[in-house]
Amino acid sequence: MHHDMKSAKQKNAVLDHDVVEKLAARGFRFTPQREHVYSVLLEERDHPTAETVFIRAKHGMPDISMATVYNCLDALVESGLIRLVNRDREATRYCPNMHEHHHFYCDECGGAFDIDIQPEAPKPSVPVPRGFQPSRYEVIIHGTCPKCGTKVGVPRLARH
Amino acid sequence: MHHDMKSAKQKNAVLDHDVVEKLAARGFRFTPQREHVYSVLLEERDHPTAETVFIRAKHGMPDISMATVYNCLDALVESGLIRLVNRDREATRYCPNMHEHHHFYCDECGGAFDIDIQPEAPKPSVPVPRGFQPSRYEVIIHGTCPKCGTKVGVPRLARH
DNA sequence: GCAACATTTAGAATAATTCTAAATATCGAC
């Protein structure tokens, strides 16, 4: 519908404006590639790797290169628009959710889930020793997700 | 002193026995290389990379190979004797402290610090949505360490 | 439009990790 499209456009305009500002604040320009990479991250919130972002970004922008994807991701991270998350022994992944939140990684299926912080819940007060100045907390929770938790878990043996 | 040496030896025997058991529990053998790699990790608790472990391990065992270091680290991780920690965009690092604890990473000097959990402090109760079954929490704290915190921080510009 | 500078691009280079195949070591059965 015409009305909806216009509304969506307006939303994008607002969004873009924010992106422009955040990039500019760190001395970066707002380019079609950076916008596109960011939109890819927003679309599927499954913490994709740079490789996956590359593949997805090519759909709407077939000529984009891997180097540019890395460049864009770096710029977005520096600008505080996305953050980077690590999985053990895996390629770095990216997350566009900048609200304070935790991450849940399912040991079974490998899925990644954002865990929102309940505003009523007490701040995870982790006392650090004298002299340390914490700026950011990151909580990673390992376990099984609802889908995998219901399956009968065959305890796997350690085999080489 | 003779007495001290004997005591140290006894300690090692106890330690080794635990290592043997933990390895065996996962179907691994207790080998000189695995023992040595583990001892390297215990000696310097600075979360070394595989590469660093390799270099250090070569001192006491000049013929050990990189492949074996990776193999040993894998076996030790699987056996729950060490754990693996990630730093953004850096090689995987290893930590032999298996007591429940957090990690503090200094943004300035890159140093890694283990943050013990105060027993009196309330468990960091991070409520997860229905259906999720957490098995392990990992808390990473970013900030500045006591040494770097005292220096006058020149705010660095974002440059490419 | 021009000069200065940022960005993109393809591909090369580097770094981290995993794989392969042969040699060696260990374990349990006899």
Add this chain to the structure above:
DNA sequence: GTCGATATTTAGAATTATTCTAAATGTTGC
């Protein structure tokens, strides 16, 4: 203790993830 089965170590090749390079292109301010 010898034998066969299996695990481990080793060197080096292969793969994967990331960074670097240099040339082309785009953007900005004058």
